[in-house]
Ligand code: ATP
């Protein structure tokens with residue numbers, strides 16, 4: 051490895067020590083006989099001070115540098131009240147490791163706002179901005195913590211196929227793939243496999259996976275390729291057991307971010323509130339009542355919450371100190387795998403979690419009686435032959451179970467207060483974007 055010290059490790063206590071810092075040239079400030087070279091690594095910035103009268107050869111080299119060149123600066127750590135981080139380097143050696151082409155497609159160091167589309171066109175350069183990279187170092191900490199919760203609770207980490215015969219979530223949003231002689235699609239959700247694994251006796255599982263939705267519209271919360279955190283557990287009494295898991299794991303992960311991602315939150319200017327109190331659980335009807343009474347809002351489709359409805363409910367609960375809450379029971383979604391309470395005509399054991407005014411996850415208690423499932427499939431014109439493997443998988447003894455799928459990108463979007471979900475994805479895919 052090339053010897054180097056990360057900028058985050060260099061402190062005032064190291065005054066007088068010689069270190070090497072490797073990174074990109076973030077900014078060059080040429081003040082005549084003095085050049086400030088600001089070097090950026092993953093963790094931050096440090097400035098090297100090159101003086102013509104002190105180190106003429108190094109000064110000449112520094113004057114030749116260009117923005118985003120990759121360099122290694124070796125020098126003495128020197129305390130300085132004027133340096134951005136309180137320390138700077140008095141250089142002893144400057145190596146140019148790779149030169150960057152000029153001009154850059156985007157400005158990195160200057161506060162120039164490019165539109166999102168241009169940023170995504172040049173994502174490799176865009177990601178160099180400290181506040182953009184912070185989204186992804188934060189995401190890594192968030193998801194590590196989330197997995198840690200499930201590992202601590204004895205969940206098994208599984209992987210299910212990404213190529214499937216049919217859709218788990220209905221037929222409209224599937225991407226077809228060329229698969230030998232057979233019709234096949236990219237997976238929309240690991241739902242069916244999660245349930246078969248419950249029948250197999252895995253008891254508690256989670257999967258960090260990818261799901262594909264051929265959404266043919268552009269919103270700030272939909273993309274075509276999604277990172278999904280899926281969970282399934284057995285021997286539940288009802289859907290409240292599943293909501294408990296969702297609530298506790300999310301609180302744990304958000305706490306970890308608040309404790310361990312201070313630098314990233316600072317960089318993003320985010321003041322994260324960890325929802326320590328119980329998440330409110332309201333019925334769909336109660337949600338409609340709040341929307342009508344508080345905001346005079348009626349969703350266009352009275353069987354589903356619209357984007358505005360979610361946002362207004364989010365506002366209502368946030369004002370009461372609850373950034374997250376559950377809406378339970380959706381009249382419009384009597385899906386074959388969802389369980390109803392007998393005599394009730396709605397998918398009463400289905401829930402959505404709304405976080406900061408946006409749907410973050412869907413889940414519920416599943417139907418584990420295959421005969422009932424077949425009836426619902428027939429009523430809804432779902433072709434049974436596409437799901438033979440699933441129905442067979444649940445036929446030989448299935449414990450009561452439930453679970454949910456959480457959109458990781460939406461979670462990161464909301465934690466980081468980003469306007470668009472695509473900012474929470476390294477290389478997002480939408481109906482028009484296939485590169486980079
Ligand atoms: P799920 O698939 O679980 O329902 P989702 O958030 O993708 O999750 P959708 O039902 O696809 O949910 O859509 C939820 C909301 O997203 C809709 O109620 C609507 O407000 C918004 N939405 C969906 N389609 C469009 C669209 N074409 N244009 C604008 N907004 C849309």
Ligand code: AMO
Pocket residue numbers: 218219238239240241263265271272273274276278280281409410411412413414453454455456457458459460471
């Ligand atoms: P659902 O279809 O609601 O449920 O998806 C779960 C969560 O995934 C996210 N999501 C999306 N994010 C960005 N772009 C999209 N196009 C998109 N579509 C979905 C949302 C959503 O809440 N099988 C069930 C889960 C279960 O019951 O276990 C399912 O997939 O955050």
